[in-house]
Amino acid sequence: MEKIKPRTLSGFMELLPAAQMQMDRIMETIRSSYALFGYTPLDTPLIEASEILLAKGGGETEKQIYRFSKGDTDLSLRFDLTVPLAKYVALHYADLAFPFKRYQIGKVYRGERAQRGRFREFYQADVDVIGDGALDITNDAEIPAIIYTVFSRLGLKRFQIRINNRKILNGFYAMQGLAEKSGDIMRTVDKLEKIGADGVRAILVDDLHLTAEQANAILSFTNIHGTNDEVLAALSGYRGKNAVFDEGLDELGTVAKYLGGFGVPAENFAVDLTIARGLDYYTGTVYETTLLDHPEIGSVCSGGRYDNLAEYYTERQLPGVGISIGLTRLFYVLGEQGMLNSEVPTAPADALILPMTDDLSAAVSLATELRASGLRTQLYTEAKKFKAKMNYADKLGVPFVLFLGEDEINAGVVTCKNMKTGEQEKLSPADAGARIAAFVEGQKGTASILDI
Amino acid sequence: MEKIKPRTLSGFMELLPAAQMQMDRIMETIRSSYALFGYTPLDTPLIEASEILLAKGGGETEKQIYRFSKGDTDLSLRFDLTVPLAKYVALHYADLAFPFKRYQIGKVYRGERAQRGRFREFYQADVDVIGDGALDITNDAEIPAIIYTVFSRLGLKRFQIRINNRKILNGFYAMQGLAEKSGDIMRTVDKLEKIGADGVRAILVDDLHLTAEQANAILSFTNIHGTNDEVLAALSGYRGKNAVFDEGLDELGTVAKYLGGFGVPAENFAVDLTIARGLDYYTGTVYETTLLDHPEIGSVCSGGRYDNLAEYYTERQLPGVGISIGLTRLFYVLGEQGMLNSEVPTAPADALILPMTDDLSAAVSLATELRASGLRTQLYTEAKKFKAKMNYADKLGVPFVLFLGEDEINAGVVTCKNMKTGEQEKLSPADAGARIAAFVEGQKGTASILDI
Numbered sequence: 001m002e003k004i005k006p007r008t009l010s011g012f013m014e015l016l017p018a019a020q021m022q023m024d025r026i027m028e029t030i031r032s033s034y035a036l037f038g039y040t041p042l043d044t045p046l047i048e049a050s051e052i053l054l055a056k057g058g059g060e061t062e063k064q065i066y067r068f069s070k071g072d073t074d075l076s077l078r079f080d081l082t083v084p085l086a087k088y089v090a091l092h093y094a095d096l097a098f099p100f101k102r103y104q105i106g107k108v109y110r111g112e113r114a115q116r117g118r119f120r121e122f123y124q125a126d127v128d129v130i131g132d133g134a135l136d137i138t139n140d141a142e143i144p145a146i147i148y149t150v151f152s153r154l155g156l157k158r159f160q161i162r163i164n165n166r167k168i169l170n171g172f173y174a175m176q177g178l179a180e181k182s183g184d185i186m187r188t189v190d191k192l193e194k195i196g197a198d199g200v201r202a203i204l205v206d207d208l209h210l211t212a213e214q215a216n217a218i219l220s221f222t223n224i225h226g227t228n229d230e231v232l233a234a235l236s237g238y239r240g241k242n243a244v245f246d247e248g249l250d251e252l253g254t255v256a257k258y259l260g261g262f263g264v265p266a267e268n269f270a271v272d273l274t275i276a277r278g279l280d281y282y283t284g285t286v287y288e289t290t291l292l293d294h295p296e297i298g299s300v301c302s303g304g305r306y307d308n309l310a311e312y313y314t315e316r317q318l319p320g321v322g323i324s325i326g327l328t329r330l331f332y333v334l335g336e337q338g339m340l341n342s343e344v345p346t347a348p349a350d351a352l353i354l355p356m357t358d359d360l361s362a363a364v365s366l367a368t369e370l371r372a373s374g375l376r377t378q379l380y381t382e383a384k385k386f387k388a389k390m391n392y393a394d395k396l397g398v399p400f401v402l403f404l405g406e407d408e409i410n411a412g413v414v415t416c417k418n419m420k421t422g423e424q425e426k427l428s429p430a431d432a433g434a435r436i437a438a439f440v441e442g443q444k445g446t447a448s449i450l451d452i
Numbered sequence: 453m454e455k456i457k458p459r460t461l462s463g464f465m466e467l468l469p470a471a472q473m474q475m476d477r478i479m480e481t482i483r484s485s486y487a488l489f490g491y492t493p494l495d496t497p498l499i500e501a502s503e504i505l506l507a508k509g510g511g512e513t514e515k516q517i518y519r520f521s522k523g524d525t526d527l528s529l530r531f532d533l534t535v536p537l538a539k540y541v542a543l544h545y546a547d548l549a550f551p552f553k554r555y556q557i558g559k560v561y562r563g564e565r566a567q568r569g570r571f572r573e574f575y576q577a578d579v580d581v582i583g584d585g586a587l588d589i590t591n592d593a594e595i596p597a598i599i600y601t602v603f604s605r606l607g608l609k610r611f612q613i614r615i616n617n618r619k620i621l622n623g624f625y626a627m628q629g630l631a632e633k634s635g636d637i638m639r640t641v642d643k644l645e646k647i648g649a650d651g652v653r654a655i656l657v658d659d660l661h662l663t664a665e666q667a668n669a670i671l672s673f674t675n676i677h678g679t680n681d682e683v684l685a686a687l688s689g690y691r692g693k694n695a696v697f698d699e700g701l702d703e704l705g706t707v708a709k710y711l712g713g714f715g716v717p718a719e720n721f722a723v724d725l726t727i728a729r730g731l732d733y734y735t736g737t738v739y740e741t742t743l744l745d746h747p748e749i750g751s752v753c754s755g756g757r758y759d760n761l762a763e764y765y766t767e768r769q770l771p772g773v774g775i776s777i778g779l780t781r782l783f784y785v786l787g788e789q790g791m792l793n794s795e796v797p798t799a800p801a802d803a804l805i806l807p808m809t810d811d812l813s814a815a816v817s818l819a820t821e822l823r824a825s826g827l828r829t830q831l832y833t834e835a836k837k838f839k840a841k842m843n844y845a846d847k848l849g850v851p852f853v854l855f856l857g858e859d860e861i862n863a864g865v866v867t868c869k870n871m872k873t874g875e876q877e878k879l880s881p882a883d884a885g886a887r888i889a890a891f892v893e894g895q896k897g898t899a900s901i902l903d904i
Contacts, residue, residue: 001763003764003766004503004507004765005765006504006539006542006543006762006765006766007543008497008539008543009500009525009527012497012499014495014496014540015494015495016547016548017492017494017548020492020494020495021492035800035828036829037823037828037830038801038828038829038830039800040472040473040800041476042469042472043466043472043475044466045460045464045465046498046559046573047461047464047518047561048460048461049461055456066499066522067520068519068521069520070518073461075461075518087459090458091460092468095468096469097844097848099832101800101830102469111523121498121499134835135834136833136834138816138833142831145820149823257813258813261813261817261820262820263820263823310458312453312455313455313458314455315455348487348490348491348553360713361710361713364590364593364714367714368713368714368715371488371715374488376487376488376489377489377490378490378553379490380551381590382551382583383586383588391549392549392550395549396549
């Protein structure tokens with residue numbers, strides 16, 4: 001028979017078992033962190049009617065979308081988890097309690113140009129809270145606590161959640177008589193790290209036709225830095241000139257005020273006036289998260305406040321605030337940077353039983369006994385040479401191998417081998433189980449997922 | 453702005469939060485059960501090149517497939533998890549340890565005609581073991597133990613794993629000189645429950661042109677029943693007439709021999725000669741699982757042994773055995789039958805904090821303290837009337853509400869309300885946390901997911 005060459009599409013991550021274990025552990029850390037804050041898990045379809053997903057229309061995203069027909073229906077694969085959330089909240093409004101707090105970890109699809117480290121199928125891990133009509137600003141202070149919980153549980157220490165409020169930027173530009181150019185200015189200031197102050201000034205003056213004075217005012221405003229208190233104090237100097245600015249400053253002040261109480265250490269967040277995020281979407285607080293020792297990675301968790309989540313589907317005002325972790329890219333980058341801790345166990349089993357007899361009854365019973373005590377147990381029953389069996393154990397990385405031959409069965413024991421130390425000892429099945437359980441218990445939480 | 457009517461595609465399950473919690477719990481039970489047997493989790497792309505997914509080609513499945521182009525690439529959504537597994541094993545052969553034991557829980561897509569209880573996007577929960585060249589029959593006996601673990605952990609008691617071996621059927625038909633009609637005969641016998649013995653006989657004689665004698669032989673063979681030992685003893689009477697039959701009987705005997713050792717109680721499995729499964733795929737052991745009080749549901753977990761998993765992609769002989777749970781349909785049917793236990797907690801939080809002061813610092817700190825102790829905690833900060841806040845707590849179903857007003861803050865206590873009993877008590881934050889933690893701990897495992 002003619003064979004078809006097996007392949008996985010480029011831009012689609014497919015992991016080997018050990019890497020998959022690491023990925024699953026990261027996902028579980030995110031999931032349990034989101035749940036700790038009382039958010040409920042959601043799972044929406046990967047396919048939606050195109051009219052739903054493209055309600056907003058236009059832009060780069062539309063070009064990247066996976067769109068196709070089935071029968072008469074025009075379908076699309078979701079390209080983020082926010083649009084499906086908007087649809088969900090509009091559709092199920094009557095059945096939900098508000099503020100509606102949900103998290104969702106799921107795959108999304110974007111047909112980006114294939115290149116190293118860019119994915120067409122990737123996980124997003126989103127957490128959002130949606131208000132009905134209004135949403136208290138305290139929620140904006142809780143979000144960084146969720147980010148902090150996720151990344152510190154992953155084992156990271158040197159990361160910083162950078163916070164800004166777009167009302168402050170919009171208000172400040174309005175003070176300069178530049179309200180209409182807000183969007184263009186933000187886009188330009190966003191390039192500060194890339195092209196420097198002179199580059200930004202050139203664009204502001206040459207392309208956006210700002211006066212030198214206006215450009216300087218913007219650059220010196222953006223340059224405000226220091227401790228969070230110092231930045232907030234400096235911003236207070238602009239108070240009273242623009243209502244939107246004042247509102248933004250109040251909001252930012254409230255977020256900064258409660259962050260400590262929410263458990264975020266001062267060194268893990270910074271008020272940063274250079275953060276602006278995407279243009280049309282966010283309306284207040286915005287977040288980025290950077291790894292201090294790997295600034296080249298860019299933001300690993302971003303988000304913000306939006307005034308009107310579901311405006312394309314409902315007349316109701318549904319403001320929200322949330323963040324998203326681009327999990328697949330994060331996992332890829334962590335791997336590239338050598339930050340995945342290889343000490344974290346990735347074996348699918350805690351114990352591997354190697355029977356040395358033809359009749360497997362004793363081995364089968366031992367496997368059942370170990371499993372009943374909660375130990376993940378594999379039973380190896382293939383007719384292979386001893387060396388092949390041990391190779392299998394090594395390849396899996398199981399911490400313990402249990403040998404069961406005639407002698408052991410007659411003596412009511414098993415030979416328990418610690419694969420790391422090489423130690424080998426005859427033990428009763430119960431003692432062997434207890435030893436393995438103690439090892440598994442001791443392993444928990446000793447090695448952090450990330451190796452920093 | 454013109455609004456687009458929010459909708460979810462028909463045939464796509466989208467659950468409300470409480471139902472989603474139930475679904476997640478079932479999924480977690482399946483996942484942990486599969487893991488207990490030492491199987492490793494996999495996650496493969498939902499999209500594959502069409503040439504990969506359609507390598508086998510033809511049949512009903514191909515018509516149902518979601519197939520589309522992106523750029524020059526002919527793509528398809530996976531319609532099961534077996535074909536992607538075959539590709540995975542062929543592609544990553546050199547990096548895998550064999551026997552390769554993996555589980556995968558993921559969505560698959562089939563464009564079936566939309567009707568109640570039929571899904572176009574649905575979860576399958578698969579577990580398979582793949583051998584390299586050969587795979588010991590003991591693996592076939594372990595699979596029912598996995599099924600038993602899943603369903604008993606879900607709270608089911610009255611279910612039966614029905615086992616057969618297609619070599620026995622093929623061998624028996626060959627004894628009757630009907631080897632070439634095996635497939636047609638199996639398809640006909642498969643209808644026994646639906647159309648009865650006379651209906652089957654009519655098709656065998658009229659359509660398949662069997663003699664009355666042959667038809668009677670087949671019907672009386674299929675009618676063999678009794679305890680497992682009785683059935684095996686009756687089958688022994690046919691030994692020595694056909695090599696394939698004898699091989700199948702040996703295999704079935706071994707599976708039956710070890711099942712008890714693997715922890716499957718005798719009442720939960722039955723050797724059943726009427727089980728045949730799909731025709732081309734399985735080559736040995738076959739499984740179906742039925743709920744004894746709901747036979748109308750059909751099999752909730754099926755599978756079997758296949759000789760050659762990846763024959764379309766590689767010359768290597770890779771035999772396997774495994775099962776699949778059609779999770780979305782199972783969840784739907786359990787809901788329809790009223791079998792989802794409403795006593796199982798579905799609240800997203802263990803505690804809801806209702807602050808009664810303008811300054812939220814104390815409430816924020818309390819939330820952080822409870823979360824640090826592992827309690828899922830929501831902080832409600834919206835400016836709503838007391839009644840609206842309590843409605844929110846009710847709607848969520850949180851077991852505890854913590855009130856924090858000036859009096860409480862000054863006295864260093866919180867008012868802790870048990871929402872079920874209505875009891876309300878002033879406690880130190882630590883005591884309140886301990887009380888809630890004790891309740892959460894006590895809740896674990898008391899209510900089974902399914903209500904039988």
